[in-house]
Amino acid sequence: MRTLFLFVFALSLLVIQTAQASTPKDILVMAFNIDEIISLDPAGIFEFASAEYAANAYDRLINYNVDNVSAIYPGIAESWEISDDGLTYTFKIRNGVSFASGNKLSADDVVFSLRRVVLLDKSPAFILTQFGFTPENVKKTITKVDDYTVKIIVDQAYAPSFFLYCLTSTAGSVVDKKEVMAHEKDGDLGHGWLKTGYAGSGPYTLRTWKASEIIILDANKNYWGDAPQLKRVIIRHIVGSASQRMLLEKGDVDMARNLTADDLKSLESNKDIKIQKRAKGRIYYLGLNQKNKYLKIPEVRQALKYLIDYKGMEQSILRGKATLHQAFLPEGFLGALEETPFSLDIEKAKALLKKAGFENGFTVNMDTRSAEPVTSMALSIQSTFAKAGIKVEIIPGDGKQTLTKYRARRHDIYIGDWGPDYMDPHTNADTFARNPDNSNDAKFKPLAWRNAWDIPEMTRKTDAAVLERDTAKRAQMYLDLQREHQRVSPFVVMFQDIEVVAERANVKNFILGPSFDSNFYQYTTK
Template identity: 45%
Template sequence: MQRRTMLTAMALSVGVPATLAAGLGPAGAATPPDTLVIAKNIDDMITLDPAECFEFSGGEIVAQMYTRLVMLDPKDFSQLIGGVAESWEVLDDGGRLAFKIRPDLKFHSGNPVTAEDVAWSLQRVVILDKTPAFILTQFGWTADNVKEHVKATAPDRVELTLVNRFAPTLVLNALSAGVGSIVDSKLVLEHEADGDLGYGWLKNQSAGSGAFRLLAWKAKDAVALEANPDFYLGAPAIKRVIVRHIGEPATQLLLVEKGDADIARNLSPDQIAKLTASPDFKLLAQPKQSILYIGLNQKNPLLANPKVREALRWAVDYEGLVTNLLKGQWQVHQSFLGDGMFGALNDSPYRLDIEKAKALLAESGAGPELKITFDVPNTSPYIDIAQAIQGSFGQAGVTVELIQSDQKQVLTKYRARNHDMVLMYWSPDYLDPHSTTDYFANNPDNSDEGTAKTIAWRNAWDIPELSERAGEAALEIDPEAREQAYLDIQKEVQASGAYILMFQQVENSVLRANVSGYVSGPTFDTVTYAGVTKS
């Protein structure tokens, strides 16, 4: 009897589900043919307002929902093409730019896209003054003057007047960033509260004219997009895109393997190798403009010694790390502008040479006992990279103490200039060399009170002359001269900068074989879902 009672209890908890499993079972996997499901870590997404959004995941979604004033050509990302602007002209030697607005363009709401919308969208970015606003305010526009300098001069014409002069290509490249997204002013203003220009509302809504409109965004869970049948480049073939937040790569692997996801975005090299061995999957490897480097704080007298910095550059096993550890996820790149960017320096003169490093350290007069701390984000592959570097530095005679912390903690320390060495990642804000040069080769005030917390400042690298040259390159109108200026700056930074520039990221996405037309592009917001088809 006693046993019977126990068996009854167990049967209830095990038997019933087991019977259900045998009898019914879950519905078969495979995503619907008109739906694209992407498995990705999207926990950085905090807003979808183009005037505020500056996160990788958010930027990617915003790019699907809005058409920008000018766009990068998805077929060749080095070329600018019209977006909301059909064409443009440079006036007054680059002091003014005029844009002709594409006719018959409509927002998702059905409202026509007008020159007023264009001017209002750009003005809104400047007036709200959120994080990415600096991309536009660098042109000298402020909340007080922007309406005067950014205005619709005809129903189909917008004119921008630059207060601070820059090369016209730089201005156009900046306008192809997320802040150049054109917003449906009529719709947004219907939701304005206390003169906030719809800021409170647009955070988790869409009001654009892009290939997709927002269906729903559940933070840390999923984003759902619905195709815009009136998209000016043609209605997308897929009707719905769902980006699921899957933080764990092993779970992403299972989902895409089973067919519950079409694309997995954050797999490890081993997982990618496993999947791509099968004809059911294909790999899309896309070099990104993201750079991995070591910052060398010049407040540390050891690292301020140029010979020591030079020695350390020869004590990194670049090729070994790429081959054995990073396996296709990063490639060797020893300058701060990634391959593919206008003006990029693609020389990689440094390789592992312990003897040379030792000789340089001996020449440096830094003494026999060399000890440095190394701050590293506590996630893969950063820890593994740091450990390998700790090993090779040790061979050269430099003792490295690793300090592993959460990435935001590392960043906090870095911003306070309290590190010795730090392993960090950089990605440009828009596809123009100025975006990165302005951080790596510009430090207008090296005091602790300096407000431009550029990467050069964070490493206390005092470079008044180089900062001036970086500023001049941004103004250069002649493309060849501009390119040469960036090449020269990179050479100097590569040889004597307060950094060890090491790798350029290659984003590896695994797609199920029936998915085509997915474009990744060189930055986080050049990912394009519009051309995706599923056979």
């Protein structure tokens, strides 16, 4: 296997190098920081880059229009019905779909895929288990009616869009039951194999993945929908913005995905390169661990919110790549709060710190991924915190290192980003404003849990909002929740992302959606 990989990798690089000024016409080559990818199993995927991979390699039960997210349309499920009591969803599965393996897709695969997410209980499992599915009841609540009909019973009458949007997420991906179970070991439902393997029916199939090096995808020749326009997509792991820019300018790559504001500016006069932008649901924030003796104090948390140069970073580090935003729901979501009450105010921060008994400051660590823009953001925050006597020790690491530490609640301050798992407002409320169990061995581990924030009352308010079926009332509930969250939470929400992709002029129809798992290669041409 290693010999095969080295051959494929060397061959792909040879093709790129031989072309010199341009890449092959039927191959898309992109420079992209993909070091955060831990697993390729849709039941375990929970990072931006891997979710984008899944969106292009797997089919989901249903989808939404990237230009009008309120419009949900069929995927593997060609139609659905909801019972009058709001508890039972019946899906008709599309007939005539085959997996890349050649196996026919049926209700068995859909039931297996959804149950598998619950049974494996990896990071994205909460997207489904929040509807009452458990390993004990999943055989009764997610069932096959016939070869092309699936019935799903939820535990409460939620706002219908909430459940449907969850099925548009990576957790709603359909895997090939026969192929996966052929690789099962010790009852793992094929997870060990699928972490690096492939069992999908999407427009592209996995050819090669080498962690922190490369992903190669091939067009699925038997895809049931619109055929992919390019025969191959090569994603090269390139960390540095300057390196990505130079490869793009030389024509060694067709797209650069992680350019800084400065590198983007330097490309403005290059007629061979164009810039594509799309506002995303991703937000940048600080997570303040409430296990830390300083950060658990309310006045300290509030002081830190006045020690960030929001406007300065927006106009320099993030120029054109993010916009000021200080609430956990991104703009564009139902009930999103657009108020921005915090600005850099050193004296106000000092007064709050003095009230807390820390007028001379203190020392904390900040974990940050070694990638832009968070590296530069961390340096800016380190500088402004110092003006109030707070010394920040920056601890850099790659995506896997920082996320592993953060998920274990071993950080002081974590600087990172968060993107919605689906397009309903509960997606962010559930993780920023809900923590049903703050114990170390809790089953559910949202961002509030990661930061050890025990919030039973706010959790109740979040639970009530997701059950409200009156849209106007529900929107107001989220506005109220965000205002309270701004005042008291251990989260410093700073910016909403604008994804920027620099492309060679001949690249057409690379689709940027509003979320990290709605970027699509299927219609891209050169």
